Amino acid sequence: MSVALEAIRLTKRFGKVAALRDCDLALPSGRVIGLVGPNGAGKTTLLHLAVGLLDATAGEVRVLGWSPRAHPTLVLSRVGFLAQDRPLYGGFSVADTLELGRHLNPRWDMPYARARIERLGIPFARAVGTLSTGQRAQVALTLALGKRPDLILLDEPVANLDPLARREFLQELMGAVAEDGSTVVLTSHVIADLERVCDHLVVLVDGRVRLIGDVDDLLQQHAFVVGPAAQGALHDPSVIDSARSERQVARLVRTPQPEEPHVDEDGTTVRPATLEEVVLAYLRSARERAEVA
């Protein structure tokens, strides 16, 4: 497995607050990787470190094998980055925005970028600031894709888009990736979005990796178990998270091998977990552990 983005004991502190602490991470290339975590988990910090917008406090980050601060132009010309809020120059026309990409990127593919915009039906002469939010997001994505990157980093790319624009954006992204076989890392709060496009998942909590793996593996390795409240074994280490109500206990458990859905004699129901259930269980359990500590 070749590695697109690697973090080695990566630490980033802002004053006294640690956004990333001793974070070890290796993201395989050629995959679409979802990065989830609560606010302040370090998702944006990780991406900013990867494109050299930030310097690590300790440890290192390697992007396509290079350090982004030591070899900025090597890394930046091969990495497409879309920052949170998708910044663009509002006064620039769409054509000007592509022109910006051409002037600042040695590997810019203008016919490709223009073809994308044409296909999306976005007028070249319109000022970016007057486009709809969805169209603006597409222009920002085109700017990131126009350098034909090997790695695409997207920070909350579909935040504040309506469901239709959200779907279109992700479709465009997946289409472009399928064509080029590049690696994509995107962060999102909406697990449903990630479920639709990602085949690899990283759950980041408190500046550390809480869970990482292929989506298929993760789904196979976890099961959702609902049983009578009297049932014990709640402290079983395989139980990631449990919710107890008066009558019953719902648990998300890690299983050594895939479990077929079934119902036990005592009424315990075992069924496959959804990705959302898995992610939420890990996020919740991390918070509880923090509260105990």
Next chain:
Amino acid sequence: MLWLTYRQHRIELGVLVLAAAATVVALLVFAERAAQMRAAIGIDACGPVPFTSPECGFKLSEFNRQLQPLTNTLFWLFLFPAFVAAFLGGPLFAREFERGTHRLVWTQGITRMRWTLEKLGIVLGVVIVAAALMATVGGRVRGLQSMGAESPFSSFDVSAPVVIAYFAFALTFGAAMGALVRRSVTAMLAGLIGFVAIRVFVAMQLRPYFVPPIAIRQGGPPADAWNLGVHQLTAAGAEVPQEKVNALVTSFYGPAAERFGFRINDYFAANDVYTTTLYQPADRYWLFQSIETAIFLMLIALCIALTLWVMRRRPA
């Protein structure tokens, strides 16, 4: 970067070039008119100021009245760099930070150091060309206002090379403030106030003493000198505090006055106070231009270094 900088700042740069051109035209037109007025009013026949005949006094006030547009334009030349500091320098980097577009450009294929240097350099180039244009004309027309022998120092502030240095410093100072505070409005205010303060401080506090002035206790300075005015100094050349001068004046009247034959200067001298005229001779003009230009070049280098340092170090 040339394309991007032009595309981003073409309006500001256009306004700057237009304003510079308008200033040059206004200076030339008003100067031409002033020269004609001088001849028409016949003021040069009156000789050097102060005039003795009341008729010449009227001529002078009429001339000054007609000269007002030229005087205003020259005053505009003092203000112009402050506007460059505020409206061009202040937002140059601050607006990028404010709108998050620095994350857009810093993650394209060029380094942020190159982006910073080229963006600043290109705008600075335009500012310098505009300033050089105005400086060439500005220095030539100032003498038209003066009566009699003209001191080169009277056009010091509107001549090359200092004017060009003022403009360049205004831009780099505003830009550095923007990089530092990251807020356009704050940067514009800081740029405006800071630039004016530094510019006035150098002109008023430092320039008269770049080289120790020549001190004379009798007579006046040469007509083409820069007269720094009358000062009360000790024999060693130290400035006497005004309170002491006032106390001496007060104590002079009475017995002391008679003892010194009513010659207050003798009484002052007995107390180690000498009424002295200070001036800088005209032949120091280019030395002073060089010194002041060097001071601002140093400040410009400092501002650029500060900008680069902030860009390199600041988390994005």
